[in-house]
Amino acid sequence: MTTSTTSTPFREGLFRDGSDGPTLLAGRCTSCGRVSFPVPDMCLQCRGQDIDAVELGGDAELLCATTVHMPNRHFPPGHAVGFVVLPQGVRIFTQLRPVDAKPFRSGMPMKLEIAPLWREDDTDVLAYRFVPA
């Protein structure tokens, strides 16, 4: 029995996993300063065309969480998901990884993790999720 070790990011340009820890990749509008994830083609607030690349880091606060008891395309029953808010005010939907069956609570500090979340064509698909800090 062999195990494939190839992996591929779920989409290019969403995150970077460096030696200094993982970070989500976002864009900041040079006109109005709005920070967006993922990097937008244009600013969705002021329609500005110039977007600077910024890193959001890996720290977030949990807004809300739920456990889904039905299968989803990539995830088996029992997976946890939620919204987290990054320090720049960016709210994102994400998979969550519970730790030690500790209940998720609003306001809980969370940390970004880049991990293989599902497999496609014998390849691990890397994506982002958050775990309690």
Next chain:
Amino acid sequence: MQDVVVLGVGQSEFGKFPERGIAELGGAAARTAIADAGIDPGDLQAAFSSRVYEAMITSQTILKDLGVTGIEMVNVENACAGGSTAVRSLYKDIAAGYVDVGIAIGVESMTTSPVAGKLIPPDKDDLDGQMGLSMPVLFALQAKRLMETHGAKEEDFAQVSVKAHEFGALNPKAQYRKRFTVEEVLGSRMVADPITLLQCCPNTDGAAAVVLASADFARKYTEKPVRITGSSLISGDYDFKRADLTTMPLGVKAATSAYEQAGIGPEDVDVVELHDAFATEELVHYEDLGLCPRGESVGLLRSGATSLGGRVPVNPSGGLLSLGHPLAASGVRIICELTDQLRGRAGDRQVPGAKVGLAQMLGGAATGLDAGAASVHILTV
């Protein structure tokens, strides 16, 4: 602008009928609506139909069996708001004077669709959809915020479903026709915490149709016309613009526009039909429609004002939860229910003396938007 009235309404049976095609389901609703209007099918000058799944020439497929050919037929899609979109499209054409009378049809065969028995995901390429977002998940997370910010309890969400089924048990067209207790709702299988199975609408096959006409045309057929006095359709706005998940700004915008057109306020509404695909969202719509001040939706529910016999009953048809939710049919079906209510022919679920009805429908989810579409229609006698 011509005044537009609802001249006739029709609804097929709602339930699981995998053996019935689109033409059969839609035909049943359209025939009833045409007969109710008292017109000849040949009078129809335009048709707008909506269907989410496997949709192509829906109007033509249904109406060719009714002897209706050679007129303008348009087929629209706007997720669960597709039926409302068909109604509004026809409304606009009549108001503008392009046609005098037409039919709007919504139809769905959920049991033969690719999502039969599954969670309905956003588009397959949608970022959040790929990451696991689906309709019940979105509404479960919204419900979690309601618990945090509004003091909503799991029992409150269950009560929305209990209320829907109390109404649905009185509706001969409903899929469930069965009452449930709060304990039974909470004890049903968990789908996405806090939403249990009995807080989700079922998979439903069915269709609804309405014949709309100009007030001039309608004069020959009815002495008590149900007028459409407000009609709005608004696409979703950026999610980042809302402070929290407990309001859907597109719904507020749709309601505000419809109220302005009708020259009324939420306090004037006697009966409401709204999108309760999941019990929890009903509380959000109470506030977005202005049925109560911000933050007071739980109190409004607990007061019984939206229940059978209350000040402003919500979803007397049984709603999507109990009557059933053939996606694109629901936006048309809510117009059927309100028309029956305003004509005083809603049987055991009749809201006494109802003069003003509000029909709201919500459709779709996409990464970055509060929802896909929201539509509000106000009907008046």
